[in-house]
Amino acid sequence: MAFPILSAQEAAELIKNGDNIGLSGFTASGSPKVITEALAAKAVKEHEAGRPFKVSVFTGASTNNHADGALARANAIARRTPYQNTPDLRLRINSHDCHYFDLHLSELAQKFRYNTYGELDWAILEVAKVFENGEVVLGTGVGNVPTYAAKAKKIFLELNTKLPEGLYGLHDIYMPLDPPHRREIPIYTPSDRIGHPTVKIDPSKIAGIIHSDAYDGIKGFTALDDTTLQIGANVCNFLIGEVRAQRIPQEFLPIQSGVGNVANAVLFGLGDAKELPPFAMYTEVIQDAVIDLMRMGRCKFGSTCSLTLSDAKEAEVLDDLDFFRDKIVIRPAEISNSPEVIRRLGVIAMNTALEADIFGNINSTHVVGTRMMNGIGGSGDFTRNGYLSIFSCPSITKGGLISNIVPMCSHIDHTEHSVDVIITEQGVADIRGLDPVQRAERIIDNCAHPMYKELLRDYLKLGKGGQTPHHLAASLGFHTAFQNTGDMRLTDWSQYA
Amino acid sequence: MAFPILSAQEAAELIKNGDNIGLSGFTASGSPKVITEALAAKAVKEHEAGRPFKVSVFTGASTNNHADGALARANAIARRTPYQNTPDLRLRINSHDCHYFDLHLSELAQKFRYNTYGELDWAILEVAKVFENGEVVLGTGVGNVPTYAAKAKKIFLELNTKLPEGLYGLHDIYMPLDPPHRREIPIYTPSDRIGHPTVKIDPSKIAGIIHSDAYDGIKGFTALDDTTLQIGANVCNFLIGEVRAQRIPQEFLPIQSGVGNVANAVLFGLGDAKELPPFAMYTEVIQDAVIDLMRMGRCKFGSTCSLTLSDAKEAEVLDDLDFFRDKIVIRPAEISNSPEVIRRLGVIAMNTALEADIFGNINSTHVVGTRMMNGIGGSGDFTRNGYLSIFSCPSITKGGLISNIVPMCSHIDHTEHSVDVIITEQGVADIRGLDPVQRAERIIDNCAHPMYKELLRDYLKLGKGGQTPHHLAASLGFHTAFQNTGDMRLTDWSQYA
Numbered sequence: 001m002a003f004p005i006l007s008a009q010e011a012a013e014l015i016k017n018g019d020n021i022g023l024s025g026f027t028a029s030g031s032p033k034v035i036t037e038a039l040a041a042k043a044v045k046e047h048e049a050g051r052p053f054k055v056s057v058f059t060g061a062s063t064n065n066h067a068d069g070a071l072a073r074a075n076a077i078a079r080r081t082p083y084q085n086t087p088d089l090r091l092r093i094n095s096h097d098c099h100y101f102d103l104h105l106s107e108l109a110q111k112f113r114y115n116t117y118g119e120l121d122w123a124i125l126e127v128a129k130v131f132e133n134g135e136v137v138l139g140t141g142v143g144n145v146p147t148y149a150a151k152a153k154k155i156f157l158e159l160n161t162k163l164p165e166g167l168y169g170l171h172d173i174y175m176p177l178d179p180p181h182r183r184e185i186p187i188y189t190p191s192d193r194i195g196h197p198t199v200k201i202d203p204s205k206i207a208g209i210i211h212s213d214a215y216d217g218i219k220g221f222t223a224l225d226d227t228t229l230q231i232g233a234n235v236c237n238f239l240i241g242e243v244r245a246q247r248i249p250q251e252f253l254p255i256q257s258g259v260g261n262v263a264n265a266v267l268f269g270l271g272d273a274k275e276l277p278p279f280a281m282y283t284e285v286i287q288d289a290v291i292d293l294m295r296m297g298r299c300k301f302g303s304t305c306s307l308t309l310s311d312a313k314e315a316e317v318l319d320d321l322d323f324f325r326d327k328i329v330i331r332p333a334e335i336s337n338s339p340e341v342i343r344r345l346g347v348i349a350m351n352t353a354l355e356a357d358i359f360g361n362i363n364s365t366h367v368v369g370t371r372m373m374n375g376i377g378g379s380g381d382f383t384r385n386g387y388l389s390i391f392s393c394p395s396i397t398k399g400g401l402i403s404n405i406v407p408m409c410s411h412i413d414h415t416e417h418s419v420d421v422i423i424t425e426q427g428v429a430d431i432r433g434l435d436p437v438q439r440a441e442r443i444i445d446n447c448a449h450p451m452y453k454e455l456l457r458d459y460l461k462l463g464k465g466g467q468t469p470h471h472l473a474a475s476l477g478f479h480t481a482f483q484n485t486g487d488m489r490l491t492d493w494s495q496y497a
Numbered sequence: 498m499a500f501p502i503l504s505a506q507e508a509a510e511l512i513k514n515g516d517n518i519g520l521s522g523f524t525a526s527g528s529p530k531v532i533t534e535a536l537a538a539k540a541v542k543e544h545e546a547g548r549p550f551k552v553s554v555f556t557g558a559s560t561n562n563h564a565d566g567a568l569a570r571a572n573a574i575a576r577r578t579p580y581q582n583t584p585d586l587r588l589r590i591n592s593h594d595c596h597y598f599d600l601h602l603s604e605l606a607q608k609f610r611y612n613t614y615g616e617l618d619w620a621i622l623e624v625a626k627v628f629e630n631g632e633v634v635l636g637t638g639v640g641n642v643p644t645y646a647a648k649a650k651k652i653f654l655e656l657n658t659k660l661p662e663g664l665y666g667l668h669d670i671y672m673p674l675d676p677p678h679r680r681e682i683p684i685y686t687p688s689d690r691i692g693h694p695t696v697k698i699d700p701s702k703i704a705g706i707i708h709s710d711a712y713d714g715i716k717g718f719t720a721l722d723d724t725t726l727q728i729g730a731n732v733c734n735f736l737i738g739e740v741r742a743q744r745i746p747q748e749f750l751p752i753q754s755g756v757g758n759v760a761n762a763v764l765f766g767l768g769d770a771k772e773l774p775p776f777a778m779y780t781e782v783i784q785d786a787v788i789d790l791m792r793m794g795r796c797k798f799g800s801t802c803s804l805t806l807s808d809a810k811e812a813e814v815l816d817d818l819d820f821f822r823d824k825i826v827i828r829p830a831e832i833s834n835s836p837e838v839i840r841r842l843g844v845i846a847m848n849t850a851l852e853a854d855i856f857g858n859i860n861s862t863h864v865v866g867t868r869m870m871n872g873i874g875g876s877g878d879f880t881r882n883g884y885l886s887i888f889s890c891p892s893i894t895k896g897g898l899i900s901n902i903v904p905m906c907s908h909i910d911h912t913e914h915s916v917d918v919i920i921t922e923q924g925v926a927d928i929r930g931l932d933p934v935q936r937a938e939r940i941i942d943n944c945a946h947p948m949y950k951e952l953l954r955d956y957l958k959l960g961k962g963g964q965t966p967h968h969l970a971a972s973l974g975f976h977t978a979f980q981n982t983g984d985m986r987l988t989d990w991s992q993y994a
Contacts, residue, residue, distance in 0.1 A: 079930070094964050099932040104914055114884065115744045117930050179750055179843020179884055184681035247612045253676055339882060340837035346676020361909070369972075370963030376914055384881055385836055387611065387676055410969060412858070412909040417601055417873055433576070433614050435596040466867030467591050472907060473977045475866075476969045483969065 003130065003157070006208035011124075011156050012038035014207065017046070017053045018078070019121040022112075022148030023067060026060035026306035026333060027259070027285060028216040030141025032124045032158045035210055036067040043076035054078035058112070058120070060143015060305065060333050061105055061284070061377060062086065064217055072098065081117075082108045083375040094371050102365060102375040105284065105305075106337035109147040113178050123152035125199075126212070128163035134203035137168045140216060140314065141306030142332050146175040149199050154207040161213045166321040169197050171330045187341045190254050190280040190303040193329060220288065220310040221264050227394050230425035232265030235350065235392060236273040238421065238428045243276065248348070248388070254282040256342075256382045258351040259308065262392055264289050266350055271298050282347050284336045284378040286328065288313045294327050303329050305336035337381040349386030351379040353393040355404045356422050356447070358440035358456060359468055360431050362391050362414035368479050369410025376413045384418045395424040395449035401487045405448040407459045408475035422447050436468040451489060458493050471496060500627065500654070503705035508621075508653050509535035511704065514543070514550045515575070516618040519609075519645030520564060523557035523803035523830060524756070524782060525713040527638025529621045529655045532707055533564040540573035551575035555609070555617070557640015557802065557830050558602055558781070558874060559583065561714055569595065578614075579605045580872040591868050599862060599872040602781065603834035606644040610675050620649035622696075623709070625660035631700035634665045637713060637811065638803030639829050643672040646696050651704040658710045663818040666694050668827045684838045687751050687777040687800040690826060717785065717807040718761050724891050727922035729762030732847065732889060733770040735918065735925045740773065745845070745885070751779040753839070753879045755848040756805065759889050761786050763847055768795050779844050781833045781875040783825065785810045791824050800826050802833035834878040846883030848876040850890040850919070853944070854906040855937035855953060856965055857913035857928050859888050865976050866907025873910050881915045892921040892946035898984045902945040904956045905972035919944050933965040948986060955990050968993060 012035055015021065025031030039055070046053035056079035057071065065086065071077050072089035075097055080089070082103035092098040103111070111117065125145055129137040138145060139160060149155060174195030176182050186194050224232075242248040255270070257263045267289035270276065280301040281290065285308045293299035307330065309317060317324055335341065342349075354373065355363045364379055366372060383389040391414070393404045404424070416439070422429045427446040431439040437460070444456045459477070463469025474496035481491040509532055512518065522528030536552070543550035553576035554568065562583065568574050569586035572594055579600035581587070589595040600608070608614065622642055626634040635642060636657060646652060671692030673679050683691050721729075739745040752767070754760045764786035767773065777798040778787065782805045790796035804827065806814060814821055832838065839846075851870065852860045861876050863869060880886040888911070890901045901921070913936070919926045924943040928936040934957070941953045956974070960966025971993035978988040 081930075093932075094962065096932075096934060096964070099935060100964065101930055101932050102914060111929070115742075178746075179841065180686070180746065180748060182841045182843070183685065184683070184837075184841070186681070188680065189677070245612075249675075249677065251677060339840060340681075343836060344676065344679045344681070346679070366963070366965055368963075369967050369969050370960065370965055372964040380881075380912075380914060384877075410967075411965065413912055413914065415877075415910055415912065417599060417877060417910065432608070433578075433598055435590075435593075435598050437593060438596060463867065465591065466863070466865075467593070467597065467869040468863055468867055468908065470866050470907075472866050472973045472980065475973065480970045 003206045004208045006210050008034040008038035008210050011035045011208055011210050012042045015039055015055065015122060020056045020058065020118060022120050022123045022144065022152060023057060023059045023063060024125040024138065024143060024145045025063060026141035026143040027062050027308040028064035028218050029306035029308045030126050030139040030143065031063040031067050032126050033064065033066045033214050034158060034212045035124050035156055037070045040070035040074035040076055043074040058108065060141060062374065083377045085374040090372065100372065104376060104380045105333045105378040106339060106381040109144045109332065109334040110178065112147050112151060120148060120151045121153055123148040123155045124158065125149065125155060126158045126160055128160065128167045129165045130157055130159060130209060134201040134206060135198040136201060137165065137198055138171050139163050139167065142171060142330050143305065144333055145199055146173055146332050149201050150175065152205065155201060155205045156207055157209045158212045159209050161211065162215055164318055164321065169325060170328055171197055173199050173332065174335055175332065185335060185338055185340050190282040190345065191301045191329065215311040215314050218308060218310050221261055224261065224265050224268060227425045228261050228265035231262055231392050231394065231423060232269030234423050234428050235266045235390065236269035238423065240273060240275050252277050252279050253346045253348050253387055254280045256281065256283040256347050256349045256386065258379060259285050259287060260352055262352045263350065266392065267293060271296060282342065282345050284333065291317060294324065301327055303331060303336065305331055305333050337378045339381060339385040342382055342385040346387035347382060349382035349389045351383060351391055353391040353404065355406050355409055356391060356393065357406050357409040358443050358460065359436045360416035360419045360422070360439045361409045361412045362419055363409040363411045364413040366411035368483065380414060383414050388420050389418055390421045390423060391419060392423040395426050395447060400449065400451055400489065402482060403449060403452040403478060403488050405443060405452065405456065406478045407456065408470060410476060410479050455491055462493055462496065500703045501705045503707050505531040505535035505707050508532045508705055508707050509539045512536055512552065512619060517553045517555065517615055519617050519620045519641065519649055520554060520556045520560060521622040521635065521640060521642045522560060523638035523640040524559050524805040525561035525715050526803035526805045527623050527636040527640065528560040528564050529623050530561065530563045530711050531655060531709045532621050532653055534567045537567035537571040537573055540571040555605065557638060559871065580874045582871040587869065597869065601873060601877045602830045602875040603836060603878040606641045606829065606831040607675065609644050609648060617645060617648045618650055620645040620652045621655065622646065622652060623655045623657055625657065625664045626662045627654055627656060627706060631698040631703060632695040633698060634662065634695055635668050636660050636664065639668060639827050640802065641830055642696055643670055643829050646698050647672065649702065652698060652702045653704055654706045655709045656706050658708065659712055661815055661818065666822060667825055668694055670696050670829065671832055672829065682832060682835055682837050687779040687842065688798045688826065712808040712811050715805060715807050718758055721758065721762050721765060724922045725758050725762035728759055728889050728891065728920060729766030731920050731925050732763045732887065733766040735920065737770060737772050749774050749776050750843045750845050750884055751777045753778065753780040753844050753846045753883065755876060756782050756784060757849055759849045760847065763889065764790060768793060779839065779842050781830065788814060791821065798824055800828060800833065802828055802830050834875045836878060836882040839879055839882040843884035844879060846879035846886045848880060848888055850888040850901065852901045852903050852906055853888060853890065853919050854903050855940050856933045857916045857936045858906045858909045859911035859916055860906040860908045861910040863908035865980065877911060880911050885917050886915055887918045887920060888916060889920040892923050892944060897946065897948055897986065899979060900946060900949040900975060900985050902940060902949065902953065903975045904953065905967060907973060907976050952988055959990055959993065
């Protein structure tokens with residue numbers, strides 16, 4: 001069967017105002033790169049002509065500047081889920097031009113199949129190869145492709161010539177049945193393969209093939225500074241201590257690591273922590289540092305939802321796929337982030353906090369409680385079900401104007417019930433088995449920056465009793481001081497007395 | 498092998514200051530009834546003699562007046578987890594006499610096996626029968642018995658003569674291997690049995706058998722009032738609508754229901770909702786209403802961690818076990834509350850909120866943000882992994898002095914990411930797929946009490962932007978107004994302008 005070849009503009013012309021669209025990929029990796037640009041251009045024209053034009057966009061996680069970026073600049077996104085990290089879309093979300101709802105990444109595919117969000121008009125899928133029967137080899141990220149391909153009425157395939165056909169075999173495509181017919185997800189070790197190397201698409205749904213030719217466009221991480229290096233070292237020393245104390249098995253356990261500079265520093269530290277055996281990852285994102293750890297033999301296997309690599313590293317991996325073929329599997333998000341599998345494997349979950357409060361709650365999403373940064377992503381999937389759940393962040397931001405350890409989080413994404421350990425460059429607070437006041441004392445002592453310790457201790461004295469002795473009127477005092485003066489250090493507890 | 502018969506006092510004498518003790522049961526059901534009373538008496542004597550005496554108590558969930566009640570009155574509990582609901586213990590927790598940490602019930606057994614909380618000196622297990630090889634038939638609640646029996650250095654068995662040997666066969670005792678050796682938990686329908694009817698105990702660890710003779714001492718629920726009946730009707734109508742809309746399969750899905758009067762009203766409503774097919778439960782607690790639903794043929798099977806029945810209903814069930822034998826299975830807490838199984842089965846999770854905020858967060862534990870009520874219990878296990886997660890509560894308490902719909906929860910146990918539907922006697926707010934402001938509008942419109950709608954709408958206008966437009970200084974204004982005046986209606990937003 002020969003599929004029609006379309007230009008991105010021809011494809012975009014077929015998409016209507018109000019349509020629901022599912023995009024391939026997870027982070028920029030595997031996200032479409034050309035149709036969404038053309039769709040944004042169409043939206044601009046429609047808006048100039050006085051006609052409404054917005055679509056709802058469902059993805060695996062964040063996307064890229066071609067998709068979220070272009071569509072947001074065109075104000076063409078009506079509804080968006082489950083995660084994003086594009087500056088222009090962030091602006092639209094915080095100004096209420098776009099209705100964004102922030103969802104655990106493991107849940108979107110099944111919620112879609114449960115008919116929670118309506119019908120899917122289109123799927124736009126980046127692929128490395130199309131077979132005549134409609135089967136496709138995906139790119140560097142999977143996300144929710146199996147579900148979008150099954151549910152979409154019509155499908156566009158972006159055939160990216162930068163992607164070698166040798167990607168065949170790296171993916172493991174599996175879609176569980178839905179309740180009450182669901183069975184176990186039969187993964188018992190990170191390298192288990194349970195599905196197919198391709199996505200099987202009904203060929204009658206393929207509306208066209210569109211050519212593209214670009215890497216994922218991801219920038220390298222900034223160089224590690226002393227603070228992030230110290231956080232990484234603290235995480236590694238903590239893990240070594242847990243193995244010594246036999247609270248982590250001697251053979252170690254699979255690791256999940258979030259994205260960003262702190263996560264990168266942790267991975268860097270693991271490369272050096274020779275007291276730990278070579279390890280496997282069961283994670284949602286493999287970033288540059290993991291590739292280096294694989295070259296060093298420190299990371300022996302990575303199960304992921306995407307290869308979120310800088311362009312240079314992506315080219316290196318795609319040119320040397322034979323080395324990585326037995327070391328990487330790329331899975332759908334509901335499998336990479338499956339609570340069932342995460343709990344079974346005993347994943348050590350390591351994620352980054354925007355802020356932590358002294359009682360052990362974590363804010364991952366909202367700046368000063370109101371402005372959405374990116375979203376919860378997969379952090380909840382791993383934190384809630386991991387063997388051990390670690391959050392790390394620098395103790396301060398902006399040279400100390402902001403303390404990331406606060407009396408009460410201004411928004412809570414992970415509750416005290418799900419957080420085991422908090423780590424900053426100052427130290428490690430293992431809060432397992434502690435009551436709220438004990439947690440507060442340990443977090444202040446071990447994690448807060450010295451310039452904030454006394455302010456936090458004084459807050460703890462303000463409370464008038466109860467197991468969690470908050471003083472409610474003062475509890476967000478750090479944040480309101482920052483709003484009023486630009487400096488949390490100017491918090492004045494006496495005004496609440 | 499003949500095991501020594503001890504008095505409760507003799508047993509208590511063997512327990513030392515600082516010991517860690519694991520108790521059988523889940524709620525009052527299956528909890529020990531005599532040794533803990535003797536232990537409390539010993540603690541009083543030790544304290545009178547000027548000697549320290551406290552033990553750490555690990556359970557399945559809450560216990561009873563003989564255990565938590567007596568030990569708390571004697572101020573004999575050093576550490577306590579994962580849940581409690583005894584007034585005297587609540588006082589000790591809120592005055593910091595007892596270090597209580599509030600944990601998802603599915604996690605305690607595995608955390609114990611991961612060596613997170615130290616060694617277990619004693620297990621005290623209520624049993625219906627002891628075999629010569631050390632096998633025991635448990636009572637009406639299991640909790641974490643398999644793990645406590647395996648980990649404890651020594652074990653006391655409370656042989657309760659009120660419990661018939663016919664309980665043999667109602668339990669399904671299964672303990673998963675720990676990572677990296679864990680396999681799937683092979684439950685695919687609520688009635689699947691995967692383990693043994695007895696707990697196999699190393700006979701050399703049995704330090705003695707102690708006789709007891711009492712029902713669990715649970716009181717019946719108070720009569721349903723108009724508010725709780727309306728909440729129950731709203732839940733049922735919502736579920737019927739979801740089946741009609743084909744967002745819930747026609748064969749329906751297993752139900753989990755929390756404990757208490759609101760939960761009881763929901764179950765009562767399900768008995769009448771003949772448009773729904775007879776249903777199964779995959780839940781942690783079976784209370785009186787479920788027994789009636791089984792008699793009516795409305796509930797066809799119940800998988801649970803305990804039979805939490807009033808004494809009269811307990812006697813009725815224990816006298817007629819043959820009727821219930823193919824309708825009930827009692828499992829360990831890590832299985833009844835397993836995230837893996839809950840997500841696989843597609844459980845409809847229905848739990849009660851203390852308060853909900855307009856953005857969809859839930860407080861299940863802390864009164865006015867500071868005083869611990871009971872704990873999170875299993876609500877997080879089910880909410881986070883259910884097919885559909887519903888929270889219900891009355892819109893107001895104390896005749897309107899308190900609104901249970903607030904601008905910002907004073908403590909968060911379930912985040913916006915995990916909450917699908919909020920239901921009060923006023924109506925239903927289905928917040929799936931909505932952004933924060935849309936959620937706020939729907940919750941205020943559909944769930945808030947009319948006497949609070951304008952105050953809540955005015956709060957929403959105070960915020961200065963961002964996706965979640967909180968006004969941080971005012972966000973806990975309902976609570977501080979209540980602290981200052983005893984009436985949330987007296988909240989004055991103008992003071993924050």
